[in-house]
Amino acid sequence: MTTDSDEISGFSMFFKKAIDIKLRELYYCISNLIQLGEFMSDYIVRTKSLTKTYGRRNVVDHINMHVKRGEIYGFIGRNGAGKTTTLKMIANLVSPTSGEMELFGSTDLKQARKKIGVLIENPGLYPAMNAYDNIKMKCLMLGIENSDKKIKELLELVGLQNAANKKAKNFSLGMKQRLGVAMTLVNDPELILLDEPINGLDPQGIVELRDLFLKLQQRGITIIVSSHILEELSKIANRFGVIASGKLIREVTTEELHTLSHTAIVIEVDKEVEAKKVLMDFGIEDFRQDKQTFFVFDKDANPGKINTALVQAGIEVSSIRTQDEDIETMFINMMGGANYV
Ligand SMILES: Nc1ncnc2c1ncn2[C@@H]1O[C@H](COP(=O)(O)OP(=O)(O)O)[C@@H](O)[C@H]1O
Ligand SMILES: [Mg+2]
Numbered sequence: 001m002t003t004d005s006d007e008i009s010g011f012s013m014f015f016k017k018a019i020d021i022k023l024r025e026l027y028y029c030i031s032n033l034i035q036l037g038e039f040m041s042d043y044i045v046r047t048k049s050l051t052k053t054y055g056r057r058n059v060v061d062h063i064n065m066h067v068k069r070g071e072i073y074g075f076i077g078r079n080g081a082g083k084t085t086t087l088k089m090i091a092n093l094v095s096p097t098s099g100e101m102e103l104f105g106s107t108d109l110k111q112a113r114k115k116i117g118v119l120i121e122n123p124g125l126y127p128a129m130n131a132y133d134n135i136k137m138k139c140l141m142l143g144i145e146n147s148d149k150k151i152k153e154l155l156e157l158v159g160l161q162n163a164a165n166k167k168a169k170n171f172s173l174g175m176k177q178r179l180g181v182a183m184t185l186v187n188d189p190e191l192i193l194l195d196e197p198i199n200g201l202d203p204q205g206i207v208e209l210r211d212l213f214l215k216l217q218q219r220g221i222t223i224i225v226s227s228h229i230l231e232e233l234s235k236i237a238n239r240f241g242v243i244a245s246g247k248l249i250r251e252v253t254t255e256e257l258h259t260l261s262h263t264a265i266v267i268e269v270d271k272e273v274e275a276k277k278v279l280m281d282f283g284i285e286d287f288r289q290d291k292q293t294f295f296v297f298d299k300d301a302n303p304g305k306i307n308t309a310l311v312q313a314g315i316e317v318s319s320i321r322t323q324d325e326d327i328e329t330m331f332i333n334m335m336g337g338a339n340y341v
Pocket of ligand 1: 054
């Protein structure tokens, strides 16, 4: 027989359980929302079906781009693929025909764009002015006062402290680009858009600019940098967006790329027949030959030991290096085949 108090405790247990379940559901619901919020705000740039039509052609064709805070995003595509137009839409220099975008997790683009620095097409330098005055001019245009300390810091940051008084017209292309980057930084942006900044630079200039990008990334600045040459960005980008004929073919992180690919040892020799024999005698199984160049894919192959074996066999090794060959091939295929330049 049940007593009143048993029934009451039975009821209260029932309600307590029901409330517990509801609370747990609510908890999951809230934590999912928080995660979703974090996920969304993680992206500094997110476009949805972003499109630009010139005449009848979609030169940017329904692209969904995702750039995460803190990363260097390599925007890769051949000339005419739609890189500049995309960056211009993000910067509001060109208005989209259709589609949407979110910047810093917000659709208040006007506000968000205050946190963006832009270097598109050319740095817009005044050739007759020195580096200091060029940055000063940019500060004045943006209404930034008392800029002396900032200008000196920026010159130091981009390695132009010794060229502060030199006229921009006497700068090398690399120096011009670094000055251009300094000018994108005057408003302390969280994101900078750099359109083909590496284009035309000599190897030294490329290294300096890459180092600068890494330095900016360490300061928490997100960078979108476009190029039509993969190699220029492969060493520094954390994520790649590959664009071809206006379509964003693929977005892929560097980690994903490396799991998809394997490294090749590339060896250039003078006597290919003899070299092939040496490699096979050496136990190399997985390799490809293109005239005097060999691509060795064996995971345990040791470049030093291969080199010694070849040299001991009287073969001249003009170069031996490692290369993510599959990454190159993958990109070329993504961008539409081998006539990629
Ligand atoms: N203002 C414009 N009017 C007409 N066509 C344009 C205009 N701007 C760019 N295009 C065309 O759009 C395509 C993409 O150009 P662009 O974005 O500059 O490519 P990328 O920067 O990748 O070289 C090209 O075919 C180009 O000729
Ligand atoms: Mg361009």
